[in-house]
Amino acid sequence: MFKKVLVANRGEIAVRIIRACRELGLETVAVFSEADRNALHVRYADEAYLLGAAPSRESYLRADKILDVARRSGADAIHPGYGFLAEREDFASKCADLGITFIGPKPSAIAAMGDKAEARATVIKAGVPVVPGTEDVGNMTNDDLLRIAPTIGFPLLIKATAGGGGKGMREVRSLEEMPALLASARREAESAFGDGNVYLEKLIEGARHIEFQIMADEHGNVIHLGERECSIQRRHQKLVEEAPSPFLDDELRKKMGDVAVKAAQAVNYVNAGTIECLVDKDRNFYFLEMNTRLQVEHPVTELVTGIDIVAEQLRIARGRQLSYTQEQVQFKGHAIECRVNAEDPFNNFIPSTGRITHSIIPTGPGVRVDTGVYPGFEITPYYDPMIAKLIVWGETRAQAILRMRRALEEYRIVGVRTNIPFHQTLMDSHRFMAGQFDTRFVEERFSMETASELDEAQAEIAAILATLVAHKETERSAQIVRGNERDTSNWKWVGRWERMHR
């Protein structure tokens, strides 16, 4: 049984894992890049070791350096979090070779599910429905794919075999545009995963993205912790997740849960995993892929089940039985998560970097914030733009939405632009409130421009605010110019003065 856990990740998820270890009395080892010396995970862990320069491939993706830190620190287990090395079969195998417990599934399960084409073949055999697409496993050339595409039918999706997070994914509407999209999908997959292989899948229109949380121990027990609705996405990046899905009833939930368990059993799955499904308008569901790791959005499941998923992962990795049977898993209320990203929603969601100078985190009843940043922390372009997850719980979905609105209004982050206004607009949208959305909702039927006319009362307040700030600035510069003893020439002062008024 391991006693010291190395957390091979950064940001909020590293903090989340360290917290679970602390609560269970396990020692923790953090690793960090040069950009993350002052990050929260480094400060919270019992030990911390530098990996290398800021870019991921010189730090958090360096399996050799991470394993060396494990040896030096005497860590006997590694939690990979999500992203980076979490779904790398070779890394999990190396851990096993060195006698280090990999907190996650067996390398064989990562391999079987990690290769998306092989995963499809495996679950088809277990009787799980999949989205129609290329069935051949392995490296298909562009010529092969172009030949097969018309038999699947357009629109279709090009997806990275090693994929995840929407990287290397392209939507194709016609054969003519396919060669260029294949090239850009392969290029993105190559840079993100070091593997440019792609496959094709029919695009299900009007689909919802609904996933099931799976927990499995080494004793053959496999349960699910219900579903998460993840249809609110932009460029295949999830932005909001909730549990339960407003689209499922108990019957469909049971049916999909049973299938999810079956898919996990097909690869002898152990530890926490997620079965992602597409559900069409007619409630047909299709297996999409299995994520063989902890998910970003795991907290919504934790809030409605009361189960600490990370603590359960640690238990399972120590060879213990699951703490719950399927019958003991009860759902209570409704949870919503908003991913707070350093992106400007008023400027086409362009990433925003800079130092966080000020931050007020919402608290109060039913509110949880998982974050790895704090005032003084620098948001760099090296890692993904998520800076926090704001999660709320309510007795009903309506209460959860009201609570989320309240918490979003309280949240203040200064120094970078965030997508909080996007979430506020979404929480006010009638379609979201009514649960009427699919995976295309944000891109096709949502706008930051509120449909209603300019709210004059609010506009007047905005006008007053801007005027008062402008007035303050004018006053301040006027005082400086009037000052007697200047440290620079009057011409320079005039130049600065004029610049203030441009």
Place this chain on the structure above:
Amino acid sequence: MKYVTTIEGKQFEIEVVDDRHIRVGGRLLEVNFETVSGQPVYSLILDGKSYESYVYSGDEDWQVLLRGRQFQVKVEDEREKRLKAAAGGGVAEGGELHLKAPMPGLVVAIPVNEGDEVKKGQVLVILESMKMQNELKSPRDGTISHIKVKAGESVEQKQVLLNLH
């Protein structure tokens, strides 16, 4: 001091009377205005009503983020506005366009060469930032006159990547 403040074409006449009072369209209002620990977050109490907002200064205007809504606000003092009216508006459009990096990142590829004729919407630069590849497209038809960066190079925000003629 008197200001003319414009939001989406609607004008507000706002006079700062003294530290504690403003006049908006003839109404005298009591105002208590503070920055929240010196940040661009401001707290305003206006006749007893409390508001909090982000106010950012843009190139030519102000951006006010209030209750999840962003307003583009133009603030001009009266004198300034008169001067501008006298000078007459309209700036001639320049022939050369500088394509700037909208965010810091790594140049992955530049699928065009100097001297190439490009169409509006054509991909000029592929920039990777925060693990996403972003295609920067040409805002109009033109000719690439000068490419200032190479693939594999890291660039800062607003750095000029290439010139379009």
